[in-house]
Amino acid sequence: MATIRYTKDHEYIRVDGDIGTVGISDHAQHALGDVVFVELPDVGKTVAQGGEAAVVESVKAASEVYAPVAGEVIEVNSDLEGAPAKVNEDPLGDGWFMKIRIADAAQLDGLMDEAAYAEFLKALE
Amino acid sequence: MAEASSTETLAFTPLHALHLRLGARMAPFAGYDMPIQYPTGVMTEHLHTREKCGLFDVSHMGQAILEGPNAAARLETLVPGDIVSLAVGRTRYTQFLTPDGGIIDDLMVTRLPGDPERLFIVCNAARKDVDFALLREKLPDLTLDVFEDRALIAVQGPKAVDVVEGLIPGVQSLVFMQGGDFEWRDSPVFVTRSGYTGEDGYEISLPASQAEPFAERLLSHPDCLPIGLGARDSLRLEAGLCLYGHDIDETTDPIEAALNWSISKRRRAEGGFPGAARIQKALAEGPARLRVGLTFEGRQPAREGVEIATLDGRVIGKITSGGFGPSLGAPCAMGYVAREFSAAGTEVVALVRGKALPARVAKTPFVPNRYFKG
Numbered sequence: 070m071a072t073i074r075y076t077k078d079h080e081y082i083r084v085d086g087d088i089g090t091v092g093i094s095d096h097a098q099h100a101l102g103d104v105v106f107v108e109l110p111d112v113g114k115t116v117a118q119g120g121e122a123a124v125v126e127s128v129k130a131a132s133e134v135y136a137p138v139a140g141e142v143i144e145v146n147s148d149l150e151g152a153p154a155k156v157n158e159d160p161l162g163d164g165w166f167m168k169i170r171i172a173d174a175a176q177l178d179g180l181m182d183e184a185a186y187a188e189f190l191k192a193l194e
Numbered sequence: 195m196a197e198a199s200s201t202e203t204l205a206f207t208p209l210h211a212l213h214l215r216l217g218a219r220m221a222p223f224a225g226y227d228m229p230i231q232y233p234t235g236v237m238t239e240h241l242h243t244r245e246k247c248g249l250f251d252v253s254h255m256g257q258a259i260l261e262g263p264n265a266a267a268r269l270e271t272l273v274p275g276d277i278v279s280l281a282v283g284r285t286r287y288t289q290f291l292t293p294d295g296g297i298i299d300d301l302m303v304t305r306l307p308g309d310p311e312r313l314f315i316v317c318n319a320a321r322k323d324v325d326f327a328l329l330r331e332k333l334p335d336l337t338l339d340v341f342e343d344r345a346l347i348a349v350q351g352p353k354a355v356d357v358v359e360g361l362i363p364g365v366q367s368l369v370f371m372q373g374g375d376f377e378w379r380d381s382p383v384f385v386t387r388s389g390y391t392g393e394d395g396y397e398i399s400l401p402a403s404q405a406e407p408f409a410e411r412l413l414s415h416p417d418c419l420p421i422g423l424g425a426r427d428s429l430r431l432e433a434g435l436c437l438y439g440h441d442i443d444e445t446t447d448p449i450e451a452a453l454n455w456s457i458s459k460r461r462r463a464e465g466g467f468p469g470a471a472r473i474q475k476a477l478a479e480g481p482a483r484l485r486v487g488l489t490f491e492g493r494q495p496a497r498e499g500v501e502i503a504t505l506d507g508r509v510i511g512k513i514t515s516g517g518f519g520p521s522l523g524a525p526c527a528m529g530y531v532a533r534e535f536s537a538a539g540t541e542v543v544a545l546v547r548g549k550a551l552p553a554r555v556a557k558t559p560f561v562p563n564r565y566f567k568g
Contacts, residue, residue, distance in 0.1 A: 102424070103237035105518035106493045106525075108547070124547065126495050128236040128518050129424050153493070 073161075074137065074180035077189065081161065082137040082169075084177060091137060092165040093125065093156065096190055101127045104156040109145040109167060116140060116169065118176050123166050125156065138176040140169035207253035208345040208405035216420050223423055224319035226254040231422040239425035240520040243391060244561070247351030248421035249412050255346055256322025257399055258315045260329060262336035265311035269303065272332055274448060274467040276458035277313070280305045285371040285386050287456050289448055290317075290325055295469020295476075296444035297451065299325050300436065304373045304386055314373070314384065316346070316397070318438045345405030350395035350429070352564065353417040358385070358396050361411055365396060369568035378408060387566060390426070392433025392559055394566040432519045432526060434487060434558025440498060441485060441514040441528055449476035450530065452485045483511060484536040487558035488527040488544065493518075495525040496544035496551055502531055503543050503550070510535050513544060519560055526560045527553075 079097035082089040108124040116136035123134040156164040204227040218229035266277040275288025290298035299321035306312040373386030389395040516527030543550035
């Protein structure tokens, strides 16, 4: 079964074996507002943990999306090109950004699980 | 308008408590704690304003009456707009200029009835202290009555006439850039048919104590939603209107800012305003750079600060406002380019994060204005 981990910058990574699906949390999509464009990386690109992996643009502003862990981008969600609003409608599902082959699974240990992220959000309020 | 430069104590408008009750996301703007968006979100607020109508709290803006003998002619020594020819009840857009023609602020001037002459001035929140100091220094013979205790509420959109007429009978007889005295619940209100969205609509100046009940009455109309500064920005961008501190400032003159329509034939010929020599030269010879609109092939927005380049990569200017136009359904921007590249249709690129986005110089507004001209 896939497990989900969150960063303090509100990205998530859904882990299935050595593949992680990366996107932004429901909290993040809500804070950004209506997403109008997502700039995705090229497939094959290597990303560092915490390095810039994508840019999400709302009506108001552009925000960087960081890689939760290091790895190689093996697939991007090209549906977002024509339908960026999927990020708002279904951030944890159809609104995913990219799949990466995780370089070092130990990096996942530093991320928050569902419960810890919920606590983290509560503390932000 | 421009952002606040610090996070010192923020001022509140008379509608502050209402914004909080409506669930607005608040942020500092020009020294005020202002609503950026409501729970509906920028996209919905923007589209609703174009389709029906929206209420905007613009109480942070400066409001004042300049009064005295020959007030119009005296004001003309500070602005290039034709104020002397302004009829009673008519509004005109103009700019305060530095001695070399840079824009200190842009403002609306409405001539009020009465003798001696009286002019109602509305200017930007971030610049009002500078503007009022300038008026006091340069026009000491006139009286400047700054309204500290008045709200300013804009109602914009095709339904604005029905919504406002329902509360303030008579306003439907005004045309674009016309204003007059009216009453709401026995309080004097001053209403102009104007705004900054490209839509028909009104700006209503009223006592601070009446602002909240008046706003609540407006919002009780099913066609009228509260609109934050986020959508105000995307609406004015689509309408091709300048935002002070971004598209215009003291380093830009009205000619390169493509505001020459706001300077009449008489004033161009006679001069008599700050920077007249520079402006007359720019009018005669054409400015070195010009504010233009940009449209894009893709969906990726290009924002303020992005460089504009020729197809072979030579930088020719910079974007001063840009984003996604919800009604346009595509990104749009404005910025300055060297004049030889300013013709509509010129192909250029915008350099966004190392990528060259294909763009084209375009006429503004990006969506047609729908002012009510009678």
